Amino acid sequence: MxxxxxxxxxxxxxxxxxxxxxxxxxxxxxxxxxxxxxxxxxxxxxxxxxxxxxxxxxxxxxxxxxxxxxxxxxxxxxxxxxxxxxxxxxxxxxxxxxxxxxxxxxxxxxxxxxxxxxxxxxxxTGWLHHDRTDAFATWLGEGRFGKIGHVSAAVSFYQPFQSGDHRLDASLGGGCILDLGWYAGGLVRFAMGRMPAWVLADEVILDGVSQRLTAMMGFDDGATATISCGYDTATRKWFEVAGTESSLICDDFTRPWADRPARYWIHDAAGTVKSESFDGHQERNMIKRLISDEPLLRYQQQAIDTQAIVEAVQASIKAGGTKFVLSTMTD
Ligand SMILES: NC(=O)c1ccc[n+]([C@@H]2O[C@H](COP(=O)([O-])OP(=O)(O)OC[C@H]3O[C@@H](n4cnc5c(N)ncnc54)[C@H](OP(=O)(O)O)[C@@H]3O)[C@@H](O)[C@H]2O)c1
Structure with missing residues (x-):
């Protein structure tokens, strides 16, 4: 730059x-x-x-x-x-x-x-830039976990909002679908490396904004994903990527817990557990990437696809909780 x-x-x-x-x-x-x-x-x-x-x-x-x-x-x-x-x-x-x-x-x-x-x-979206995320991407690309059959992600927090918080104002883009669904939907896109074929979603609304989101997604090869987001349960920022060989599990993917290094677990069919932790600073990595000459296309495509997943979630809810097929998207 x-x-x-x-x-x-x-x-x-x-x-x-x-x-x-x-x-x-x-x-x-x-x-x-x-x-x-x-x-x-x-x-x-x-x-x-x-x-x-x-x-x-x-x-x-x-x-x-x-x-x-x-x-x-x-x-x-x-x-x-x-x-x-x-x-x-x-x-x-x-x-x-x-x-x-x-x-x-x-x-x-x-x-x-x-x-x-x-x-x-x-x-x-800082987590995409953590060194740990680079390792996840490498392992997923290598097929280390076998064929991925299911991904689940949960992102939530429970916090009384201050009055005037934009999260409680639909006209400002408030609600947990855009706010937290961005992380969970983006994780599914990241883990699968492609877009779902369909999305089926429902929400709980309070005072005009989404308080809780539950969604299921399906892929052309039969793989599925579920996401759960909300403002009504204690902090969750975790995922599981389940493959035929093993599962990758992470309980702090959006941002490592403040007092601990970033971590993950790999569980295999025999019950063997591998665990490791990572140092690194995701936001500084993100800033360095922006101000470098490194190509940004893969992060930009991840953002565009995440926006499409979030919009498919909204479309499914609008259609009364029926399956929304992404190939019908016009934009
Ligand atoms: N990356 C992360 O980890 C992370 C964490 C939290 C939030 N976020 C994202 O960061 C963004 C801001 O979140 P926040 O929690 O910092 O928001 P916030 O505390 O509500 O602040 C938003 C700021 O926007 C400005 N603003 C302009 N028009 C406004 C309006 N009509 N109502 C309210 N504010 C208005 C205000 O600044 P002035 O009054 O000074 O103009 C206000 O301080 C959101 O998109 C949120 O999703 C990201």
Missing amino acids: TTSSTRFGVIGTGRITRRLVADLQSTDGAVVTAIASRSRERARWYGDQYGIDAAVEGYAELLKRDDVDAVYISLPPSMHAEWAIAAANHGKHVLCEKPLTVSVAQTRQVDLACQAAGVRWLDA
């Missing part, structure tokens, strides 16, 4: 911003030069908190700055496409929080805008 440090501008001052700003500031080759909020005071307060020189009122103003090469977008999901496309049109590289957008059509528009502008983009 560039030989000197890539200068990031941050758009939004939400809860996740603090963590990603620290990750940007601790990644070789990245610096944070500006932060934008809807409010000048809020931008200034966060700028002071995070040690960022330029505090900017309004996201559009940040995009005009010459001291910004790339943006990190941490807005509610319904605003991602608009600001990712605007950033690309200003020649800025884009690191956008998950879910990348709220529809396949919007995700394609982001991809096209970045291609047209010649800028790089990634969604900030």
Whole structure:
């Protein structure tokens, strides 16, 4: 991307911003030069908190700055496409929080805008960039677990929301389908290396937004997958990939538990268990990847496919919990 440090501008001052700003500031080759909020005071307060020189009122103003090469977008999901496309049109590289957008059509528009502008983009789905995930990808590619018959993933947390949380506002892209289904659906796509043929889903809604999602998926070769996501059970971030030879199990795939290294287990038919842990920093790896010259196509395709799985989940629910066949998708 560039030989000197890539200068990031941050758009939004939400809860996740603090963590990603620290990750940007601790990644070789990245610096944070500006932060934008809807409010000048809020931008200034966060700028002071995070040690960022330029505090900017309004996201559009940040995009005009010459001291910004790339943006990190941490807005509610319904605003991602608009600001990712605007950033690309200003020649800025884009690191956008998950879910990348709220529809396949919007995700394609982001991809096209970045291609047209010649800028790089990634969604900030950190787990895809952990060294452990690279090992999983290698083993899955080698067929180490035999033929995969089933994948299951569960992502949830139980937390009283603060009033005004975008997760409770459908118009901002709230609800657990986009928020947590992004991780679980993406894990299925990653583990199988291809798209499901059909999706069958149901949800529990509270105050207009999805609180719990349960979905089943099927593949052309007969393999299946199940995902469970929700705001109504204690934290889960785990998966099982079940093959004819053994199963790969992980209980912290979205982000390693704070006090432990990243880990996994392989169980075989004889009950033998292999377990190992990994060091590494997924967000720093992700940032390094964005600011390098490494091809990003496989991560971008993973994001586009994940968006399609999430949309198929929504389509199945909308159709009253009937099977949605992905080949009927128009976008
Ligand atoms: N990668 C991860 O591990 C991870 C973890 C948590 C969240 N996320 C994702 O990161 C994104 C932001 O999540 P968050 O929890 O940080 O969100 P948040 O705390 O609700 O913050 C969102 C920010 O967006 C701006 N905003 C602009 N218009 C808004 C509106 N109408 N309502 C609310 N906020 C508005 C606000 O910044 P200003 O007022 O300063 O303009 C606000 O601080 C989401 O897409 C979420 O899924 C990712």
